[in-house]
Amino acid sequence: MPAETTAAKINQYVRWGSIAIVVVSLLVIIRTLPFDVVTSAMNEWIGSLGWWGPVVLVLLYIVATVLFVPGTILTLAAGAIFGLLVGTIVVSIGSTIGAALAFLISRYVARERVAKLAKDNRRFAAIDRAIEEGGWKIVGLLRLSPALPFNLQNYLYGLTPIRFWPYVLTSWIAMLPATFLYVYLGHVTGAAVGADRERTTAEWAMLAVGLLATIAVTVYVTRLASQKLDEQVDQDQRENADTSKQSGSVATSNARRTVLLATIAVSMVLLAVYVSMNSGDIESTVTSWLGPPAVDATETHSPNPSGPNIDHSLLDEVLATHVQEGGWVNYEALRDNTGKLDRYLDVVASAPWDDLGRDEKLALLLNGYNASTLKLIVDHYPVDSIKDIPATDRWDAVRWNIGGNIWSLNQIEHEQIRPHFKEPRIHFALVCAAVGCPPLRREAYHPDRLNEQLEDQTRIVHxxxxxxxxxxxxxxxxxxxxxxxxxxxxxxxxxxxxxxxxxxxxxxxxxxxxxxxxxxxxxxxxxxxxxxxxxxxx
Known part of the structure; x- marks a missing residue:
């Protein structure tokens, strides 16, 4: 077997092995990093925008494409937040419009600068001539092939003879396989970690099979496109240069690409190892950036033992009737009989807030938060998770009346409870209607027994x-x-x-x-x- 053929096969094996390593490392990194925290924060923000959410993500993608910012994170986020169909549509629109703008900028605004950057690139010169002859077909092959980075391609095409609309249409169609792959990857990782629960073997098997099938199809299409593209470019190069010199140039170019890809693979492995070994510190850092606001807790309310008392007996009845041992709630029955819950929320709304003592206020806030959460779920039932409720209607919805003050659930927790009560045990008393939350008690919190109840609740958690x-x-x-x-x-x-x-x-x-x-x-x-x-x- 000729040495050149052996070297070519070794390069091919190294390249595809490197691609496999990069994919595995990427999965490890995404699985290890607090992707759920980032996705949740982005989901909260985008979700709070309502129908503007997908529009904003499209605009972010357009800006990233024009500014040479890799759109991988946005693509993964689109899959995790919007799912396969909407995520693919959002990314496809954003990447196509971004590619079109970059093309127009290159052709009509910054042509001389882009041409200067591309002038000494022999492969681009060959691609340019191939596009002149093959038109949109070569553009399609390039989009399916990793021969040139996506963002760089957008600008280089502005220098070629390809017309605008054939370029846009071809780019849109040819970018769909890779778009779907990364959206699916985001959807899988989002589904795997977003709910943050142990999944069954069947669920993991379905996720893995779907992901592997998507990768396999994408890799197969990419390989076919690369082979066809190489044939087209090599043919053009042979027609415009000495064959022996060109052969050496192609071999050198392939070797450089192989070394580059192998270097990327090694870097990804090292990054995956680092992320795995430091996952705790990374998650804590990310959580501090994106998690609940930090507060300096101080006791700001006076005891006022002679102040008024609030009757929490209606909530006692609701909890005793609809909550079972372990904090499990019969939401269906509660939905069909919300009378007592509604009347209790009226009691909470009419409480003389300014006249209440410290323990009365804390009990009112804890009970008001938990009762409001029950009402929130009932209003949207059936749902699989509180996170299925639109963000605009959930924790940031300013709709809950506590003592004549209209607050959101987040305001109750982060602005009214945490800063004004130096009491960390409240985190085991506030219940967000999730399995991972502390269990909902079968009784309301009462000012005269508040310390005892908080202590008992904290012990139950531990x-x-x-x-x-x-x-x-x-x-x-x-x-x-x-x-x-x-x-x-x-x-x-x-x-x-x-x-x-x-x-x-x-x-x-x-x-x-x-x-x-x-x-x-x-x-x-x-x-x-x-x-x-x-x-x-x-």
Whole structure:
């Protein structure tokens, strides 16, 4: 076998092996990074825009394309947020319009600068001549092939003889396979981590088979396009240069591409290893950027023992009737009989807020938040998760009346409770209607028993593996993500997160006293609805 043929096959094996390594590394990175946190934050923001959400993502994609910013993250996010169909449409529109604008900029605005950059590129010169002869067919092959970066292609085509509309139509069609692949990848990772729950083997198998099939089809189409493109370009190069010199040039070019791809693959592996080894620190950093706002908790309300008392008996009845042991809610029955819940919300709305003492206010806020969340779910039932409710109607909807003040659920938690009560146990009392939330009590919080109830609620959380795991003699500690999201609140009351949790765990206290520093990991936070059909061991 000729040496040149052997070298070509080795290059081919290395290239495809590198591509496989890059794909696997990318999956590891996405699976390890807090993609759910980023997606949730972006989903909240885009979702809050209503029907403007997809429009904004299209505009972001257009800007990214024109400015040479890789659109991979936006494509993945589109798949995770909007799903396969809408995500593909959004990315396709954005990438096509962006490519069209870059083409027009190159042809009519910055032609001399782009031409100067492309002048010394021998492969582009050959592609230019191939496009002159093959027109839109060569553009289609290039779009399907990784021969030139996507954003660079958009500008280079403005220098070629290709007409605008054939270029746009061909680009749109030829970019669809890669668009669908990355949207599907975002959809898979979003589905895998977005709900943050343990998935069945069948679910993982379906996700994996669909992803592998999509990758296989895309790679196959890309390979065919690359081969056809090479034939076209090589033929043009042979017609315009000495064959022996050109052969050496092509071999050198292929070798450089192989080295570059292999370097990228090695870099991706190193990045995947780094991300895997530092996932905790990365997630904490991202959470601090995108998570709940930090607050400086202080006690700002006076006790006022002679102040008025609020009657929470209606909520007691609602919870005792519709909440079962473990915090599972019969939302269907509650939906059919909301009378007491509605009357209790009227009680909360008419409470004399300014005259209430400290414990009365905190009990009112906790009960008002939980009762409002029940009402929110009932108003949109049936839903699989509170996150299925449009963002504009969910945590940021300013609609809940607490003592004559109209607040959103986020305002109740982050503006009225956390800053004004130095009480981190409230995070185990506020319930967001999810399986991963602390269990909803079968009674309302009452000012005269508030400390006792908060202490009991916190102990319940630390007695169940859904929120707390620590094996005696082990330095591994697994905690609910509430500790991660609201770390600052707990650190204002304890030396460290493990020290706070150790108050409710004898084995953890003994480990800390023995100077065994526990390694903290975060338990999955299941956002599926805390409804009876989802009932499971805690």
């Amino acid at each position: 007695d169940h593996a859904t929120w707390f795991e620590h094996l005696a003699g082990s330095n591994e500690l697994r905690l609910t993500k509430l500790y991660d999201w609201y770390a600052g609140d707990f650190l204002q009351s304890a030396e460290s997160i493990p020290h706070f949790a150790a108050t409710y765990s004898q084995s953890l206290r003994q480990a800390i006293d023995s100077e065994q520093d526990p390694t903290v990991e975060w338990l999955p936070y299941d956002w599926s609805l805390n409804t009876l059909p989802n009932r499971r061991p805690r």
